[in-house]
Amino acid sequence: MIIxxxxxxxxxxxxxxxRWAHDTDHEIRIGSRDPQKGIDSAAKYESELSQRGKERTVLGGGNSEMTEGADIIVLSVPPYYIVDTIKSIESAISPTSIIVSPAVGLKRSEAGNFYSSPPPSSRSVTEYAADASPDGVPLIGAYHTLPAHRLSNLDDPLNFDTLVVGDDASAKQIVIEISNEINGLRAIDAGALENSAEVEGITPTLINISKSNKDLKDLGVEFK
Ligand SMILES: NC(=O)c1ccc[n+]([C@@H]2O[C@H](COP(=O)([O-])OP(=O)(O)OC[C@H]3O[C@@H](n4cnc5c(N)ncnc54)[C@H](OP(=O)(O)O)[C@@H]3O)[C@@H](O)[C@H]2O)c1
Incomplete structure (x- = not known):
């Protein structure tokens, strides 16, 4: 697959x-608003993998260019730019693609505590992203609770779960499968898109736990 x-x-x-480049054979592409930045990041990731004895090609370039022909499109951008980002790549999205949103809407109070924004009782960023996606292209929510700094440390065994939400059963199954291909990651079906606000709401709690407990940094979740 092209991711x-x-x-x-x-x-x-x-x-x-x-993780995907290290643990799988999928073609991995890095998109950026600035094509050269995408190329440079892809080269940096190739170099890190090479230092670990893994010779992999990672493509980089502009967001639209990298979207052409992609099977899976992960919107790894800040939550409040998700809708504009989808619009900016819309013409390059294939009708057979699956879009994945890890975006979590959160804000920080004056006291420094994190909370969901929009709040769980209203619509989630995942649902706004689904509304903005081209007709017929499924949007799946995943990776909301994964701590980026642990993901990017390939020495970390992870042992995390990720909750996957969506309304298209076969697209959701594909996202579960490609997620389970990452060593140490278990993807769990957590219901429909309308359940995404509850899933997004876990993330500010994880950050607040980290803030209040020096020995609990970069937390994720594991369900047992
Ligand atoms: N960090 C985490 O631990 C974590 C965990 C779970 C979920 N998430 C979610 O994952 C998403 C990305 O988080 P992140 O921490 O990776 O974010 P980030 O590092 O702050 O930004 C990711 C990329 O977004 C692009 N970007 C920045 N401003 C933009 C704009 N105005 N319009 C379009 N693209 C823009 C930039 O790429 P270019 O400049 O190359 O275009 C940037 O490198 C967020 O929605 C977040 O809620 C993050």
């Missing part, structure tokens, strides 16, 4: 790109 990470130059994009 494109839009905004793959950033934190979660780097982690997912390194």
């Amino acid at each position: 494109t990470l839009i905004g793959g130059t950033g934190d979660i994009g780097e982690g997912l790109a390194l």
Whole structure:
């Protein structure tokens, strides 16, 4: 499969790109608003993999260019730019693609605590992204609770779960399968798109736990 990470130059994009390139044979592409930045990040990831004895080609370039022909398009951009980002690549999205959103809407209070924004009782960023996606192209929510800095450290065994939400059963199954191909990651079906607000709401809790407990940094979740 061709997996494109839009905004793959950033934190979660780097982690997912390194993990998929290291653990699978999928073609990994790094998109950026600035094509040269995409090329440079892809070269950096190739170099990190090479240092670990893994010779892999990672393609980099502009977001639209990297979207052409992609089977999976992961929107690894800040939540408040998700809708504009989808619009900016819309003409390059194939009708057979699956779009994946890891975006979590969160804000910080004056006291420094994190909370969901939009709040769980209203619509989630995942649902806004689904609304903005081209007709007929399924959008699946995943990776909301994965800590980017642990993903990008290939020495970290992970042992995390990721909750996957969506309304298209076969697209959701594909995202579960490609997620399970990452060593140490278990993808779990967590229901429909309308359940995505609850899933997104876990992330500010994880960050607040980290903030309050020095020995609990870069947390994820594992369901047992
Ligand atoms: N970081 C985490 O641990 C984590 C965990 C779970 C979920 N998430 C979610 O994953 C998404 C990405 O998080 P991140 O931490 O990787 O973000 P990030 O590093 O801050 O940004 C990712 C990339 O987004 C692009 N970007 C920045 N501003 C943009 C804009 N105005 N319009 C379009 N693209 C823009 C940039 O790429 P270019 O400049 O190359 O275009 C940047 O490298 C977020 O929605 C977040 O909620 C993050």
